[in-house]
Amino acid sequence: MKLSNIKIGVFSFIIVLLLMPIGHAMMVLMEKVFLEQKYLGAFVLGVIGFFLLILGVKRNSHKSAATILGLLAGIFVWTGWIEFSFVWIAEKLNVPALMENGEIATKPEYLIMPSSIGLLASVFLLFLFTTTKCQYIRWYQKLMGIKDDVQVKTKGERPVATVTFIETIMVMWTFYIVLLLVYDNDIAGDNHPLTYVVAFGSLFWALYLFLKLIKIQKFDYAIRYAIPTVIIFWNFVEVLGRWNLFKEIWVHPFEHWLEILLITLLFCAFIVYYVYETRLENKKKLA
DSSP states (O other): OOHHHHHHHHHHHHHHHHHHHHHHHHHHHHHHHHGGGHHHHHHHHHHHHHHHHHHHHHTTTSHHHHHHHHHHHHHHHIIIIIIHHHHHHHHHTTOOOEEETTEEEEOHHHHHGGGGHHHHHHHHHHHHTSOOOOHHHHHHHHHHTOHHHHOOSSOOOOOHHHHHHHHHHHHHHHHHHHHHHHHOTTTOOTTSHHHHHHHHHHHHHHHHHHHHHTTOOOHHHHHHHHHHHHHHHHHHHHHHHHTTSSOOGGGOTTTTHHHHHHHHHHHHHHHHHHHHHHHHHHHHHHO
16 A cells, blocks of 8 residues: 555545535525525525536546536535425425424434435436446445346446536435434434444444545545545444534534634645646656
């Protein structure tokens, strides 16, 4: 394992990790700042993600840029179009929040999100029975004996931005559902052994993926590998917050505006460094 590989893996992990609190804070700010116009703001946020994805597809020859654009597009579309669609339905149906000890334990939109589990399973089947480079899905294909049957024999260049975009959406969607199911008192509950299994199982799974991440030599592939690594690790963070072991500052961006600002600036700095490193790498290849 080379030191440069470790640096690539760590930097990729940090870039995706910093996006997690930013995404949470972005949704809270949308609700608090835009108020009655929040759905218009959410729509515009999704549109920005849509155009970022178009830009990423057009820059497919620049894998690093396409990967970052696909990642940002996934975060913007998830926050703007997907999460706020659940907010809209929850408000429309007057779904009450889940209260515990006088505080909101689960917001209304997340109480109805598990209703999408069937749709999530259907989309998963689409990827299960088609050509993919996702090692997780390919493991299932091999287990079912269909790996060779679903692979397209002709090789073509993949739209990296689209792959990164859909990977971000699918992984976030999947683990939102996992957490919401174990939080459900009719299934498990906050302090149920199953919740501990999900929390610490996610931590060990993320560590296993991180050890593989720091062996990757290409920055764009490392970013795509860091997406599930970080989101699985974030399950552990979310459960710790659910247990009130720390204050989730990204849920209170006005109270902790300085911390959120610093996280955002740090994210931008890492992106600039990422672009610089990839350009330097490309120049070395051309030399």
